[in-house]
Each structure stands twice: as C-alpha cells, then as structure tokens.
Amino acid sequence: MKNNTIIFRSKFLPISFRIHRHVPYVLLLIIIITLITFIINTSVGEYPTPPFIVVQTLLGIEPINPDYNFVINILRLPRTLTACLVGIALAISGAIMQGLTKNPLADPGIIGINAGASLAAVSLIILLPNLPVVILPISAFMGALIASLLIYIFAWDRGTHPVRLILIGVGISAVAGACNSFMITFGQIYEVNQALVWLAGSVYGRTWEQLSAFLPWLIIFVPLALLKASELNTLNLGDEIAQGLGSRIEWQRGLLLAISAALSGAAVATAGNIGFVGLIAPHIARQLVGGNYQGLIPVAGILGAMMVAIADLLGRIIFAPIEIPCGIVTAVIGAPYFLYLLVQTRRK
Known part of the structure; x- marks a missing residue:
C-alpha cells in the first residue's frame, strides 16, 4: 500500500495494477x-x-x-450462465477496442463490429438452418473480423480519429442492417422468427449445447486478452515509444483486433445483439482501477457479467409473464449513457 492505494498482483496471470484503497x-x-x-x-x-x-x-x-x-x-x-459469459465477452471486447483505437466511444456494437457478426450469423440461420450450432460462432467471428478490418481501413488517414471511427462504424452497421433485412425478407417463416428474436439480443431458451459451443471461445480468447493487456498499455503510449520498447506494432494491433472480434463475434452468435455492454463496462472499470489494461480488462469482464445478468432479470420481471429481450433493456439504459459520453467528449 502506498499513497492511499493498493498494488494488486496475481500469481497465476500477468495482472498487476494499482487501485484505490x-x-x-x-x-x-x-x-x-x-x-x-x-x-x-x-x-x-x-x-x-x-x-x-x-x-x-x-x-x-x-x-x-x-x-x-x-x-x-x-x-x-444454461440461460443464466450464458448471460454472464456473454457479458464477460462483450465487456472485454469493448475494453480492447477502446484501447486499440484510443477512442472512449468505441464499442463493438456502436462501431459496426457486432453488425458484421450479425449479418454472418443471420445469413447462416436463413440459408443453412440445419448446420451444427458450433458453426455459428465461427461464422459470426469471420463477420466481425471483416467488419472491424473494413472500419479500420476506411477510417485510416495518417491515424484514426474518434469521430471518423464512429461515422465509418455507423455506415458499416447501416449496410449490414440493410443486408440483414434483405435476408429476412426472403427467408422461411420459422427461420425468420428465429433470426428476429436473435437480432433483438436474448438468452431465452439457451441450452447446454449452445453454451458448450460458446465456451471454447472464452477459454481461448479471454486468457489471450489478459496476456496481451500489457501490449495494449504499450500501444497507448504512442507508436514511436512502443517501437522503442520493442513492440511489433502492426502485429500486436492485428492480434488484439482478432481477439476483440472473436469475443464479440462469439457473443453475438450465442445471444444476438446485446448492445452498449462493451461501452459502459470498460468506462466504469476505468473509474475503479484507472487506465491500466492489466486491471481494467478483468474488472470490465466482471461488470459485463453483472450488467447482462441484471438486464436479463429485468426483462423477465418488469412485464411478466411477457419477456423483454435483454438486448432491449441494455439499449434503453445504454443509449442515454452513450449520448452523455458523446457530449462529454465534445466538451473535452
């Protein structure tokens, strides 16, 4: 303990960060x-x-x-576990995206990454409904990765600017949304109903089979995110300093982008579009442990699990016996928070 703070270190993971008492x-x-x-x-x-x-x-x-x-x-x-694990994946993905773009408004749902995952997953549900459930996260990951690469490429102009990333992301999201509507228009009634419920963002009816398809993505990519947290800190120091410290900048950015896309894509494939978790959880975590991503990422994950679990619970009890998808609950809470952050960023 020093200066009214505590230094936390883990024996099992490379996590070390300073927090207030x-x-x-x-x-x-x-x-x-x-x-x-x-x-x-x-x-x-x-x-x-x-x-x-x-x-x-x-x-x-x-x-x-x-x-x-x-x-x-x-x-x-299975439903409750899925809600918590999806929250962990979305929150960690959002924390990585905010650090990677140096943009406090970045979130896989806002800047279009989740839209790419949704398009890939909806296409699979409509066109190939009989495929095994384990294929859906792979498809969503590819959609999320392609969307994130397009956003990064189109937004690049001797660097990336927060507003430009948001605008490009909104454009990518709009195109993906239009393609989703096109796919739904020509789908069969059963597959269309399944896709519409899924697009709203819900963990209703989730089974152990779907959870077991989602778990390997968490087991692989959450530890990777924790291992690469120090690299995310290095990248935030600036390219010249990061190069001076021996960091392979483009390789690390590409790997972190893939980790974020994998987590958000797998979460979207499992529970649909649950927005704003990747925006709010990292912000609250940053208030608690500061900007060190070695502490911010695991704390954001805990907060994400809490947020989605509470959203699912509220969606079940507010208008019981009618259930509201948890994605709608997070949108009702997250949209005003996003506008607040947008105003604060503009003032700064």
Missing part, C-alpha cells in the same frame, strides 16, 4: 450483486423455485422435488 470493497460488492442476480435469475419464472433450492442445486445437493432439478439444470441454469 476503497476499490476492493466495491469490487466485492459487484461480485456479490452478480451472484445474487445469478441466483434470483435462476429462481424466477413460470415455475418459481426457492433461492435456497437453487443454491443447494449449484452446490451439488439433489433437491427433494425432481421437478426443481429439471427446471434449474435444464431450463434456467
């Missing part, structure tokens, strides 16, 4: 809120389940009523 208590509170939301989310529904039964089931204790076991393990637990 009160921050560990705030992070503990966030984790507790996430766990409580997780339990409540798994409890509520058409067949209410007592929270203590949920906790017992999660601890491996078999409930007396076998119906509880089916409702929790088969119907609700």
